Amino acid sequence: MPTRDSAKPFFQLVGVQKQLGGHKILQGVSLEIPTGQTTVILGGSGAGKSVILKHLIGLMKPDSGSISVEGTEITNLNERQLVPIRRRIGILFQDGALFDSMTVFENVAFPLREAGHSDPLSIREAVAAVLEKIELPGEESKMPSELSGGMRKRVALARALITRPDCLLCDEPTAGLDPVLSQTISLLIQRMSREQDLTSVVVSHDLEAMRLIADHVIFIKEGVVRFSGSLIDLENAEDESIQTFLSAKGGGG
């Protein structure tokens, strides 16, 4: 594992613009994600949060602007060149994105096998250990369709973390979950981030759940960064759109 410099940002975006289906989704986003912390990207639906997340790992390419990971420019890397960077980053997709045709065991073991691990016993042990950590021990043989929404997210989290990445990206981890489950999954992300010393980026509109885990907050509106700083500073920010977002969320939970 490369040595990590916590003063250097893990991700850096400069002037990123992206248009999708004729709509300008990102309109010059510049931001830095600090290393070793949990950064929450907040914003309403359609603000461009998930699009930012996909740019961080090269799943989407910006129309203009640049993206770098620990100082390495990834904007123009092709899929093959991105592989070593992607192997250092785990991602939890919004609905889990578990492979339907595979069991829980095969899903969680997949990144390990793809990274070149072939010893069946050590893979089995690693999967059992990570399922234990996300509090789903012994569920290896179930198919994704047999799992509830919360369980799918936890299995997806296990799959994202089994290769012990340096960074974890989460796309709306609490979407579609009740408040109790939202809190459980948020705390799980926080615990795993601390245990594995991760740089985490969580995209969400769920302020209540994110309050528990955010070290650093970035607020996005209409494809532009409106705020970057601590949660306390966010709450004291004078920007009207931030206050509107915070008060709406405060009332609605």
Next chain:
Amino acid sequence: MTALLQRAGSIALDLSVYFGQLGSLTWEVLSAPLHHRIRWNLVLSQIVRIGIGSQLVVIITGAFTGAVFAAQAYFKFNSLGLGSATGPVVSLALCRELGPVLAGLMVAGRVGASIAAEIGTMKVTEQIDALRSMGVSPVDYLVVPRTIAMIISMPILVGEAIAFGIGAADLLTVKGFGLPAAWFRIQLINATEAGDILTGLIKGVIFGILIVLIACRQGLQTRNGAVGVGQATTRAVVDSSLAILIVNLFLTLILNQLLPMVSFQL
């Protein structure tokens, strides 16, 4: 007039994007073995799904088409006193055209639809992004195994369609219409050259590649959730069926130069 030009322009643009994507997918499939190992376990499971799973429908199609074609040929030829021409005509038609085209169309319907729906669903549920995020190329993982499985399966399926077609024609003309068995079979064997069978098998392989690439492209480009998956599935079947019929004409002309039909005497 301007609207018409705009419409024509937009169709031309869509077509060039379509063929561009298809060409780039073909290139990625061809170059994939240079960069990645071939996943033979996935190839094997796709052979089971594509090849073994399509057998019944292809055999039934081949058999009934062979029988119907034999009946029509026999009615016409027998009235002219040329009943013995039935075997050669049925055999040539099945080997060179009906076997590969009908097997291709049936596989386009069955396998093309299932490939587009499966990959399309994976696309809209972010499973394709999940693969990419783990450093796995969707082309290497999904398209290459299906392409190899299709290349292996199609000639076998076409061979089965031809064999069952001829078998059914034999059964109907000999048992049903009372044409002497030796007459039918000797004429048929004499008139059928290796080149005729090879033409059918080559066509089958090319149709298989067309189906798999068109269906995979459609799946990988799917957008807009369940509606998009439905549209991708329909387009995969329609486009690959049309591609088979259009490409077949050119293949017939080219293959007739390379493997010319030998004249036969009754």
